Amino acid sequence: MTWADLSLIAPELALAAAACAALLQDAWATGPALESRSRGPAAAWIALGGVCAALLLLGVRPAGAAQVGFAGMYVRDGITRVVDLAALAAAGLGVMLSPPYLERFRLPAGEYHALLLLSTAGAMLMGASRNLVLLFLGLEMLSFPLYVLAALARRSRRSQEAGLKYLLLGAFATAFFVYGVALVYGASGTADLSRLGRAPDVPLLHAGVAFLVIGLGFEAALVPFHAWAPDVYEGAPMPATAFMSVIAKVGAFAGLLRLFPQALPQLAPAWGQMLAAIAVATMILGNLAALAQSNVKRLLAYSGVAHAGYILIGIASGGPAGSSAVLYYLLVYVAMNLGAFGVLLLLERRGEEADRVEDLAGLLGRAPWAAVVLAACMVSLAGLPPTAGFIAKLYLFRAALQDHRVALALVGALTSVVSVYYYLRVASVALSAGAADAVAVRHSRFAGVGLALAAAGVLWLGIVPGAITALVQQAVQALR
């Protein structure tokens, strides 16, 4: 290990340091008491500092040729850069949107922020993996904190159930992943992703890849590995739901990007069909199931499933076009999904989460800006211009048609029409007249800034996407 290696992982180190600082600060402020008393914003500020430091360290590093470190395990290239950006955006928004909720529902702030930061670091490691072992470690570092976050509300049985469910199913999926790593190693004699391209095309390799897809597909909530998502999303405390809904996708799709278009282009003919079939099933099932939901968390869970299907279009299409579409979609998804959750986090129904659609009624009258942000995020999730969701979908359709996957583009298009129904229902309830008297709106400057940033992202990526499209385009230049 050299200083060069250390400077490669500087953003991850900043997050880990901030996580430890948040834990220590919490312990210091709590003293000998059994339960954390620090619900002030100190932990949030420390976490935000860590995220900002990581962003800064990301920014000062000149974009250029790929740099490899840690004996070829870790790579910092264009893809790493965009994945880091998406993960850090998720962390930053997750930190900014949660304080009012943490305070009201008395969740331990130190642990919450520490786990959030470490999970972010895990997703970033996945995006920087050049080795299956590191990819596995990143997956674990991503998902372990999420299991705990899901169970963070100890007074809520539903939260405990969500945590346990997520842990058991997650461990099961991870076991598949490890087995897949072993099989791939057995078939190719290497765990180095950059050398898999020369692996002999034997059945064992395909079996191993299938298991890797199961492990990553679970985290991304692809059909048929999505069954955990609605229950866990619904049971977990809402800030945890919000964060996991985006970070798990960032990590999982970063992993799939590293695996498919990059490491195994020679399997594209066989695996493109397979992934396309999964994408079609995921889009259809996610959107149809979301239609029937009256709980916003469940609705967004199925919507997350549907979006996983959309993003998979990019992976299945492969090549630079598909990969850049995936990267762009991840950035957009972080902004729009966290924007939507951010508004819900401000609401409270008689000491409980306000997570039913009808709780949003009359929001325009009481918190006009929040209602407008929610509507903008819903419009973007539905993929309508002039928001970011539209450009992201345009990119995906372009990738699919370029790869002559017309059916994939058509299913994506038609299921987007279905999705409009449930997204616009939420938006129009939020903008409608009438007041749900039981629902209170908490105002918080911290969360307000977070919401403003999310909304700005949704509009910026939709109206002037030039800078970011150039970034993702540049990121995938090396792919062919």
Add this chain to the structure above:
Amino acid sequence: MPGILTALVAVPLIGAAGVALLPAGRVRAVRAVGLVTTLAALALAAWVWARFAPGTSGLEFEERAAWVPAVGIAYHLGLDGLSVSLVALTAFLFPLALAAAAGQVRDRVKAFVVTALLLEAGLLGTFMAQDLVLFYVFWEAMLVPMYFLIALWGGAGRAGAAIKFFLYTMAGSILMLVAIVAVYLGSAAGGGAPTFDLPSLLREPLGVAPGVQAVLFAAFAVAFAIKMPVWPLHTWLPDAYAEAPPVVTVLLASLMAKAGAYGLLRFCLPLFPEASRAFGPLLSALAVVGILYGGAVAWAQGDMRRLLAYGSMSHMGFILLGIFAFDVPAVQGSLIQMVNHGVSTGALFLLAGYLLERTGRARTDAYGGVAATAPALAAAALIVVLSSLALPGTNGFIGEFLILVGTFQARPAAAVPATLGTVAAAAYLLAFVGRVFHGPLRDDLRALPDLRAREYAVLVPLILVIFWVGLYPQPLLVRSEATVTAVLRRVAAAHGPAPRAAPAVGSRAGGGERTP
């Protein structure tokens, strides 16, 4: 003046931002800012319309900037003979609609004005965009505000009507998006860089197989046909028109339907000339069915706004018929008829709105003898109805006459049944006037007030335009002639004979009268 088209889109957006920053309680200020904004846009549009140089088929006031260079999407605006009058129509109707809305929309006024201004920006952009993606952005960007206008301020069945409207149009337009991407990829067949830019795409034939061209044409045409709407894709229309607040119905019928017809002319014909010719007979037949079906169903409606909705659909059939006659006078007639339909149908829905506002009654048989207590209202209604019936001297005559004359030349089999549509229009519209305004005055309508000053201010400009176009249509005709000829030459170049020459403008209708 460079940047004027951008200014035209930006003015409503800036106005919307300005309104959004006002406190919600200051309703008068909100309305005033909204009205001033739309008037400013009207001033710009009028300037553009006046300065538009007729006789060229190319784009004027063109603006172009890179938008997403990574995939070749450009911010490209421009006006030609197809769009200049529609832009003017849009800018003309919005101040009237906002003024009329003052009497109809009383809650969440601020949100209403903001949404309406966003809709105006979307519509203006739709008519000016010259890049396929930019067009799609504006196209959908007008859909979203329209959804909210119906869903939030509509009648009892608003939620269902709004989502039905949205799902229909979205289903069509998202297939168009896929087709747009396919066109983009097809444009690289010659080896160049793919592009979304419409003028660049038209420079050489699209590199796709004829079968693929037919599919792409269908994807575009269905999106536009849903919006117009063309029979049998019209089933969203009665609910949306009847449930939307009356002023929003005005915008739906007058402007949004035009966007569909405009799209056919702007994209389908030039991009897919062979497929257009191949599908021409089918679309003409659908147009005739729509004319007759709309007329017949309108006649059977008891609900005032459903009657007008089906009538509007019947009239849109004439526009479709004219477009697919591939004949210069007919297409010019269609373009004029788009403006006419915007003005006349808009005025009809406004009048229906005024009646609803006064009594809350939707059915025609709940009225009777209104002319006795509100003579000005009745007179205005009669003028507008006569213009809808294409009485000579009004705008409707010019448009329908040109369309039918052109179609008789090109497709006599379609033109003959279509003339029946004008008869049907007379039947249902005069029945409407008779039932509502004539006959014995109902006792419960004795206190019905006549037009107020504000309502005069809305109706008088519309009636002036009805007569202006009816007596002196030349300014509209000269503006569209060159572009229409160029588009049809493209279609004709695919196969078949060259299009007929342009009509001797001004000599046929209005007899050279110069009275405005």
Add this chain to the structure above:
Amino acid sequence: MSGEAIAFYVLAAVTLGSGVVVVTSPNVVHSAVALVPTFLGVTGIYVLLSAEFVAVIQVLIYAGAITVLILFVIMLTEGGTGIRARQRNEQGAIGAAVAAAMAGLLIAVAVRTPWARLPGTLPTYTPGAIGQSFLGPNLLVFEGTSVVLLVSLVGAIVIARKEE
């Protein structure tokens, strides 16, 4: 059949058989104790693969520490040793079918794969070599694992901490 193959099948049978007891026995103590032969069977396979160090660690940590820990937890839980739980539900048949299909698939894959003999010698799994590897090429993974362990600790404390 060579002696090595016989040893492998015996060890595999022990592992699988006791594994089945773990997941089917209604008595929680039986389940916990059945873990021991499972782990020992795996240990034997490690020995067959000449990874002696890993085998020793497996015995120490899994068969020794983990199982004992689990038994302690059961004993310390109120009524723990008496817990009788039904481990199967109505979806057992589906699960079995899926598992059988998966096994069939894997066996087919293993049979159809031409197992190339890769060049080079077997790496040495001595404690020294493993230590070198942890602090050399695999440093990032080693350090990253410590972060995962930290998360597990925090998680355990968060979930187990007594409420005020």
